[in-house]
Amino acid sequence: MNDQVKVDEDRAERVEKLQGMGCKRKRVEDVRFTQGKGNYVDDLKLPGMVFGDFVRSPHAHARIKSIDTSRAQALPGVVAVLTAADLKPLDLHYMPTLAGDVQAVLAEEKVLFQNQEVAFVIAEDRYIASDATELVDVEYEALPAIVDPFKSMDDDAPILREDIKDKMEGAHGPRKHPNHIFEWEIGDKEETDKIFAEADVTIKEMLVDHRTHPSPLETCQSVASFDKITGDLTLWGTFQAPHVIRTVVSLISKIPEHKIHVIAPDIGGGFGNKVGAYAGYVCSVVGSIVLGTPVKWVEDRMENLSTTSFARDYHMSTELAATNEGKITAMRVHVIADHGAFDACADPSKWPAGFMNICTGSYDIPTAHLSVDGVYTNKASGGVAYRCSFRVTEAVFAIERAVELLAQKLDMDAAELRLKNFVKAEQFPYKSALGWEYDSGDYHTAMNKAMEAIGYDDLRKEQAKKREAFKKGKTREIMGIGISFFTEIVGAGPSKNCDILGVAMFDSAEIRIHPTGSVIARMGTKSQGQGHETTYAQIIATEIGIPADDITIEEGNTDTAPYGLGTYGSRSTPVAGAATAVAARKIRAKAQMIAAHTMEVHEGDLEWDVDRFRVKGLPEKAMTMQEIAWTAYNSPPPNMEPGLEAVNYYEPPNMTYPFGSYYCVMDIDVDTGVAKTRRFYALDDCGTRINPMIIEGQVHGGLTEAFACAMGQEIRYDEMGNVMGASFMDFFLPTAVETPHWETDFTVTPSPHHPIGAKGVGESPHVGGVPCFSNAVNDAYSFLGAGHIQMPHDAWRLWQVGERLGLHN
Amino acid sequence: MSKSHIELTINGKKVEALVEPRTLLIHFLREEQNITGPHIGCDTGHCGACTVEMDDMSVKSCMTFAVQADGANITTIEGMANPDGTLTALQEGFREMHGLQCGFCTPGMITRAHRLLLENPDPNEDEIRNGIAGNLCRCTGYVNIVRAIQYAAEKMKESPVQEAAE
Ligand code: FES
Numbered sequence: 001m002n003d004q005v006k007v008d009e010d011r012a013e014r015v016e017k018l019q020g021m022g023c024k025r026k027r028v029e030d031v032r033f034t035q036g037k038g039n040y041v042d043d044l045k046l047p048g049m050v051f052g053d054f055v056r057s058p059h060a061h062a063r064i065k066s067i068d069t070s071r072a073q074a075l076p077g078v079v080a081v082l083t084a085a086d087l088k089p090l091d092l093h094y095m096p097t098l099a100g101d102v103q104a105v106l107a108e109e110k111v112l113f114q115n116q117e118v119a120f121v122i123a124e125d126r127y128i129a130s131d132a133t134e135l136v137d138v139e140y141e142a143l144p145a146i147v148d149p150f151k152s153m154d155d156d157a158p159i160l161r162e163d164i165k166d167k168m169e170g171a172h173g174p175r176k177h178p179n180h181i182f183e184w185e186i187g188d189k190e191e192t193d194k195i196f197a198e199a200d201v202t203i204k205e206m207l208v209d210h211r212t213h214p215s216p217l218e219t220c221q222s223v224a225s226f227d228k229i230t231g232d233l234t235l236w237g238t239f240q241a242p243h244v245i246r247t248v249v250s251l252i253s254k255i256p257e258h259k260i261h262v263i264a265p266d267i268g269g270g271f272g273n274k275v276g277a278y279a280g281y282v283c284s285v286v287g288s289i290v291l292g293t294p295v296k297w298v299e300d301r302m303e304n305l306s307t308t309s310f311a312r313d314y315h316m317s318t319e320l321a322a323t324n325e326g327k328i329t330a331m332r333v334h335v336i337a338d339h340g341a342f343d344a345c346a347d348p349s350k351w352p353a354g355f356m357n358i359c360t361g362s363y364d365i366p367t368a369h370l371s372v373d374g375v376y377t378n379k380a381s382g383g384v385a386y387r388c389s390f391r392v393t394e395a396v397f398a399i400e401r402a403v404e405l406l407a408q409k410l411d412m413d414a415a416e417l418r419l420k421n422f423v424k425a426e427q428f429p430y431k432s433a434l435g436w437e438y439d440s441g442d443y444h445t446a447m448n449k450a451m452e453a454i455g456y457d458d459l460r461k462e463q464a465k466k467r468e469a470f471k472k473g474k475t476r477e478i479m480g481i482g483i484s485f486f487t488e489i490v491g492a493g494p495s496k497n498c499d500i501l502g503v504a505m506f507d508s509a510e511i512r513i514h515p516t517g518s519v520i521a522r523m524g525t526k527s528q529g530q531g532h533e534t535t536y537a538q539i540i541a542t543e544i545g546i547p548a549d550d551i552t553i554e555e556g557n558t559d560t561a562p563y564g565l566g567t568y569g570s571r572s573t574p575v576a577g578a579a580t581a582v583a584a585r586k587i588r589a590k591a592q593m594i595a596a597h598t599m600e601v602h603e604g605d606l607e608w609d610v611d612r613f614r615v616k617g618l619p620e621k622a623m624t625m626q627e628i629a630w631t632a633y634n635s636p637p638p639n640m641e642p643g644l645e646a647v648n649y650y651e652p653p654n655m656t657y658p659f660g661s662y663y664c665v666m667d668i669d670v671d672t673g674v675a676k677t678r679r680f681y682a683l684d685d686c687g688t689r690i691n692p693m694i695i696e697g698q699v700h701g702g703l704t705e706a707f708a709c710a711m712g713q714e715i716r717y718d719e720m721g722n723v724m725g726a727s728f729m730d731f732f733l734p735t736a737v738e739t740p741h742w743e744t745d746f747t748v749t750p751s752p753h754h755p756i757g758a759k760g761v762g763e764s765p766h767v768g769g770v771p772c773f774s775n776a777v778n779d780a781y782s783f784l785g786a787g788h789i790q791m792p793h794d795a796w797r798l799w800q801v802g803e804r805l806g807l808h809n
Numbered sequence: 810m811s812k813s814h815i816e817l818t819i820n821g822k823k824v825e826a827l828v829e830p831r832t833l834l835i836h837f838l839r840e841e842q843n844i845t846g847p848h849i850g851c852d853t854g855h856c857g858a859c860t861v862e863m864d865d866m867s868v869k870s871c872m873t874f875a876v877q878a879d880g881a882n883i884t885t886i887e888g889m890a891n892p893d894g895t896l897t898a899l900q901e902g903f904r905e906m907h908g909l910q911c912g913f914c915t916p917g918m919i920t921r922a923h924r925l926l927l928e929n930p931d932p933n934e935d936e937i938r939n940g941i942a943g944n945l946c947r948c949t950g951y952v953n954i955v956r957a958i959q960y961a962a963e964k965m966k967e968s969p970v971q972e973a974a975e
């Protein structure tokens with residue numbers, strides 16, 4: 001064996017030992033989770049802890065005439081009953097929302113949606129608390145409810161928010177009506193209108209991305225413990241953004257921030273549900289302050305689905321203009337956004353409609369105009385990003401459905417139309433008509449790879465045959481081919497345009513190397529199942545050459561972790577992942593100085609080799625990172641501070657723009673409306689891949705949630721504002737039986753501005769998956785002249801489409 | 810409220826307790842016995858996060874009163890590991906195949922899969938998918954859960970294990 005081979009083998013061995021970036025490292029978290037030793041909020045027990053439960057409104061809109069808590073207070077075991085009257089003197093009956101509105105913690109004069117919080121009962125155990133909620137007597141005078149967002153701004157519409165009815169200047173500019181929240185507008189209206197007036201071909205459709213809910217398997221919950229002696233408040237909870245919660249709690253409770261200790265332990269899924277602040281958190285805090293004992297609040301599933309943070313409810317009038325040859329020349333979108341009773345969207349403050357302006361998608365559309373009107377209705381508040389960056393699922397749904405409708409109108413193949421209009425690889429960085437700068441992409445390569453993998457041409461041939469057979473009455477099954485090609489915008493974000501309540505959306509990492517060469521690192525983000533304890537360690541391992549198994553990752557304790565904005569909008573890898581790499585590089589730079597001094601050479605004479613610095617040309621002269629760590633503490637160079645640690649607060653220069661090409665093949669029985677997904681192929685490009693196993697898992701999970709949203713999941717209201725089906729009996733969560741098989745694939749186009757080139761992946765499959773399923777259904781029915789079919793596409797609704805088209809006669 | 814006396818075995822340990830007739834088994838386990846592996850995901854019997862073994866059956870403990878468990882033999886995820894503390898083939902399979910993410914469904918899922926494999930040591934994919942249809946997972950999309958159960962089935966063929974806590 002020659003020397004070079006030996007060196008390479010030795011190097012490969014050392015690389016493998018690191019378990020760094022690019023390897024399918026098994027998850028650290030799983031050791032405790034598979035043994036039932038996870039530590040979730042409801043697992044927490046504190047001495048003297050009592051339980052809170054809400055009295056909720058049966059009405060969607062009603063005036064509260066009286067609240068009598070005496071019967072509840074008299075029940076043995078009840079320790080307190082809070083109403084708005086108790087919170088008002090503390091100025092806590094309203095709390096600020098992330099969107100610049102206020103939200104009632106406990107309803108004062110009116111209730112504005114069904115199941116709104118009216119009183120908070122605290123008792124010695126959860127059964128008594130629940131009993132006592134039924135003993136609180138509330139007298140209501142029912143009022144007419146607004147359920148249809150298109151009626152919110154009618155002249156004769158009842159005014160919902162009396163608390164702000166005279167405030168005609170909202171957080172995002174002037175309000176046109178007491179039930180109006182904001183109007184947000186971007187793009188060149190005049191030019192867009194002109195292009196539409198002169199266009200060869202245009203399409204226009206009302207595309208509804210219906211109201212749904214993220215529904216993680218663990219609901220929202222908190223435990224507050226206030227120490228009356230020291231004035232310290234410790235708050236455990238299901239927080240995707242624990243530091244933001246600490247700041248918000250400080251602002252509303254007036255407890256100084258250093259006296260507040262927010263801890264997010266293991267979280268049983270988030271998907272956007274656990275970003276905001278909820279009445280339950282506030283009431284557990286107030287309860288604990290009043291009583292001086294720990295108070296636990298645990299939401300049940302019905303409460304979760306009907307109160308804390310719905311998603312979507314975007315009604316998008318979407319238009320495209322194009323030439324006869326199929327070149328898209330302009331896009332025009334107007335959205336009515338149903339925000340429910342309070343504007344509690346979890347968007348960066350300057351973006352009341354999130355990043356909806358990514359709606360020009362993956363296409364080089366020269367001119368566009370987008371306007372969004374947010375309105376109040378008598379429904380729960382929220383508007384969270386359900387497994388997506390802010391309003392990106394809505395945006396991608398709009399463009400990907402619109403492109404299909406345009407293809408139909410032009411009688412052109414939908415894949416061909418996309419290929420014709422893609423932003424080309426050489427156009428990156430690409431400035432979109434609505435103001436974004438896409439960092440990198442190679443859409444044609446991804447699309448071509450996907451078309452080949454799925455066998456696109458053959459599928460279209462098969463479909464043509466099936467359609468003939470259907471027309472001849474030989475089959476009752478129709479076949480749909482769904483395509484979606486999405487561009488996401490994640491990793492919020494640069495401080496020039498992204499903040500939450502004024503806090504810039506940086507993120508952070510602090511890495512500390514111990515003298516024996518093992519590591520603890522803490523982040524400002526918070527995993528809810530994404531496997532951060534595993535992947536951040538891989539980044540550090542590769543950057544500083546210490547095995548991932550020797551690195552502990554800690555998140556969620558705001559006393560020890562550096563301030564960060566948390567985990568949502570796929571921002572952990574783009575922002576905190578970058579902070580991790582930068583902090584690690586600072587450590588490596590110091591390590592290099594130490595190594596140079598110790599080996600008595602110039603820094604420039606050293607080269608980095610996996611886990612050590614070597615002297616160039618003298619390969620046996622080297623210092624491993626472990627040796628350097630010991631030296632850093634015990635014999636650092638003169639004039640150098642001992643120790644080996646670094647912090648980085650990373651301010652991203654731009655967002656990242658993951659993309660992907662998805663295909664779905666579906667067979668639908670027109671008589672039953674049952675749709676079967678025959679194949680689903682997902683090609684994702686998330687830039688550099690840190691852990692392919694975890695990426696694949698994220699894609700599987702995101703696709704399953706996309707399948708749920710597109711094919712059945714919905715939060716529905718009747719005309720009186722009663723929420724329909726807020727339990728797992730009716731709310732569609734696919735089991736292993738309905739869930740399709742997922743095929744995954746990838747290309748790699750690194751982000752040029754990210755230290756390791758990674759873009760984030762957790763939400764792509766959801767964003768790309770929803771329109772792919774809907775396109776498959778719509779494509780199946782298109783030859784029958786169905787027009788646009790709204791989601792969700794459950795069997796009942798598809799059966800109705802068959803009825804409408806006269807297919808059942 | 811008057812209380813009833815119950816006696817049962819939990820993870821191989823004899824337990825005696827006084828419980829209210831309305832106390833649900835899941836609350837009895839979690840609140841009174843400090844067994845927090847089984848979780849509550851829905852309170853309506855749909856999600857399976859609360860699944861435990863009761864007398865050789867998978868049972869949703871949010872749908873069972875503690876008094877119904879009088880005299881029963883109950884095994885939870887905490888009682889699943891091998892006697893020497895090492896992970897069972899199923900626990901290992903979930904880790905090897907990335908069959909979990911947030912971990913909230915995992916205790917119920919593994920408990921259910923354990924029973925499934927005892928009843929059908931060599932299930933095909935359809936049988937696995939139908940066998941876990943009472944357990945929801947919001948994170949994984951099930952593909953890797955199926956793989957995890959297949960991994961365990963293979964491994965158990967090589968060295969069959971005794972039923973836990975018997
Ligand atoms: S909590 Fe028992 S089935 Fe969901």
Ligand code: FES
Pocket residue numbers: 217268269529908909910911912913914915945946947948949
């Ligand atoms: S791993 Fe999160 S619900 Fe299954």
